[in-house]
Amino acid sequence: MIHRHKGLGLTTKTLCLTLAVMGLILSVIITLSESYKQLHEQTRNLATSEMESLMTSVRLVQQSESLGNLGVRLTSATTHSARRRALIDLTDRMTWVGQLTNRLARQGGEPELIEQVRQTLHQLEQNTAELNLSVSERIDGNTDPGLQRHIEALSSNNRELSGQLGVLVGYFSANTRRQMVSQSEMLASDIQTQRYNLIALSLVVLLFALLTGIYFEFRIVRRILHLERTVRSPKVDIDAFDTLGGDEISRLSKTVRSYVQRIQSHEAQMRKAHQEMTYLAEHDTLTGLANRRHFQAAARRLLRESRQPLCIAIGDLDYFKRINDRYGHAAGDQVLVDLARLLEKGIRESDVLARFGGEEFAFILPVGSLEDAQKVIEKLRTRLAEHSIAAAPNQSIHLSMSFGLALVDASNLEQPLDDQRLETLLDSALRAADEALYSAKHNGRNQVELAPETLYANAI
Incomplete structure (x- = not known):
């Protein structure tokens, strides 16, 4: 975990630097002020909307990938109890995918891609309902070969729809990550451009600009890049977030860390509940023996x-x-x-x-x-x-x-x-x-x- 001392926010520190530069050259103050404002807006945009879209799309990918396996569970069910459990799990997962898709739409995601996801999900819901009825008939004793072929066709169509949904969501997630990387590169490029402009100033301005550039390199750019690498990691490490301090980046890290903790906690609870339900379904609660x-x-x-x-x-x-x-x-x-x-x-x-x-x-x-x-x-x-x-x-x-x-x-x-x-x-x-x-x-x-x-x- 990165440890930092609490202090003034980035806005306050930026204002102090601006007032110091104003004492040297008025033109430099105006240039730096606009540059700082632009960087601040880019940082805020990267830290809010893009980050939320990325987290939502990542969760949507995870949920979409599990639809195929749940469809197979429904197809292979041999009892009404197993069929109902598989249908409940599959319905809950599709509901969760729908909610995440709506959240992406509210966050300003690509309308055409989101509409394709909704259509695919709607087809999957209809297909699942028909598959459930067919599996129910089979469990009730209908041995018609045509029914089995129909179940196999519905199951194959389910897998295709799940695959299409995973591809669409994966494309959206990859596109969101590319946008974040591009904005980060643009942010780093803007900082580098401002550094080159300061080289032409007087020795005092040059020294001050150098110190300012170093400050932003260590206090903003590296922390943003660190936050980006942490979020992009396949397995997010909670302790890697920079949460100590009182500036905007620290507050952003706290927010993202809180979201990740909640997601991981919910996933752990779901895994534990599933294990407990599986155990209780096949064991006697009094003696612990098989039932x-x-x-x-x-x-x-x-x-x-x-x-x-x-x-x-x-x-x-x-x-x-x-x-x-x-x-x-x-x-x-x-x-x-x-x-x-x-x-x-x-x-x-x-x-x-x-x-x-x-x-x-x-x-x-x-x-x-x-x-x-x-x-x-x-x-x-x-x-x-x-x-x-x-x-x-x-x-x-x-x-x-x-x-x-x-x-x-x-x-x-x-x-x-x-x-x-x-x-x-x-x-x-x-x-x-x-x-x-x-x-x-x-x-x-x-x-x-x-x-x-x-x-x-x-x-x-």
């Missing part, structure tokens, strides 16, 4: 990729209602948390564990046979039965769980399962494991029951 949605996604992936059978297991805590009735729901929740930790420690690294709801937990075990899975679950059941959990101060209880296991074999398929057959196979496995769990409960609890038959993907 049913994550479990089913993992099961679908393993059924497609696994080269060995999979065991789908469902475990249910025995007599959990008694714990809630005796110790209260808060204690019951703590028991579930402790139970989740025990279950995590008892499974293998390749296994998947999820909480299905209440006191019911589900497992995915890549195994060679149902007997191998039974050994893993039986070991887990025994370990749990031998372990006590604190349900209240100075009170501990022994828990037991009942398990139902079903084996699914999709390892010998010549072609991958389509989505519908995959869902049918997974539902059948969960139903078979649930029926085995019911048998374990009916036969006395605290035991492992196996489904009678292996579910083969070829039979689906």
Whole structure:
């Protein structure tokens, strides 16, 4: 960070220099006064309208570049929930692009280019609405090949429109930067011209002019160029702004720094909120385990990729209602948390564990046979039965769980399962494991029951 002492503003210092020159030659005072005024106006114009236009165009480029990826998310959505989230994100981003475009128009941007951006954005909004309806029909089960071709055509058109929008906005941003560089060069050129004019003056005026030129070089030009380089940097460093001092450039730096901080803060908040939402969407808030949605996604992936059978297991805590009735729901929740930790420690690294709801937990075990899975679950059941959990101060209880296991074999398929057959196979496995769990409960609890038959993907 550049440190400067607070002092008089540039206008006051300029006036002092002008009065000093007036004592030497009146003509020089008039020339310098006009020059200072011109430089001041150029600096103000560079620091206000051009800088705001540049910041707005940079943000517009960033927002436009993300529209293509959001369009792909909408196209690839397989559930209404995923479709709505993608549509919300895409709509918010297009709204933000529209607001930034209007801001550029108010700042005096190129009318023809801004109108092209608006037209492209309008086409993208219409295309997105039509794409959303088509994707919704597909999710609802419409398998018409014409619908899929229509979705692909809309998606391709979306990418083209996003690309066009990015090119238009990128051109505007590049043009704004070129204008700022040109004005900076003109500003430096004007200062250099005034320096040459002062050479022709008397020795006293020459000395004074030299000191004046040095002053403006270090106190204005270099600070402006430094501000320009800081803003043009791909990753803006907040600490690089010259914010100490009371002159116009320092105040400008404070304003720009404040804008950049707000932008970076908002981006960080958005990233954090997105990460939190993504985590909460696939994890149980009480135990931190995966939830049913994550479990089913993992099961679908393993059924497609696994080269060995999979065991789908469902475990249910025995007599959990008694714990809630005796110790209260808060204690019951703590028991579930402790139970989740025990279950995590008892499974293998390749296994998947999820909480299905209440006191019911589900497992995915890549195994060679149902007997191998039974050994893993039986070991887990025994370990749990031998372990006590604190349900209240100075009170501990022994828990037991009942398990139902079903084996699914999709390892010998010549072609991958389509989505519908995959869902049918997974539902059948969960139903078979649930029926085995019911048998374990009916036969006395605290035991492992196996489904009678292996579910083969070829039979689906």
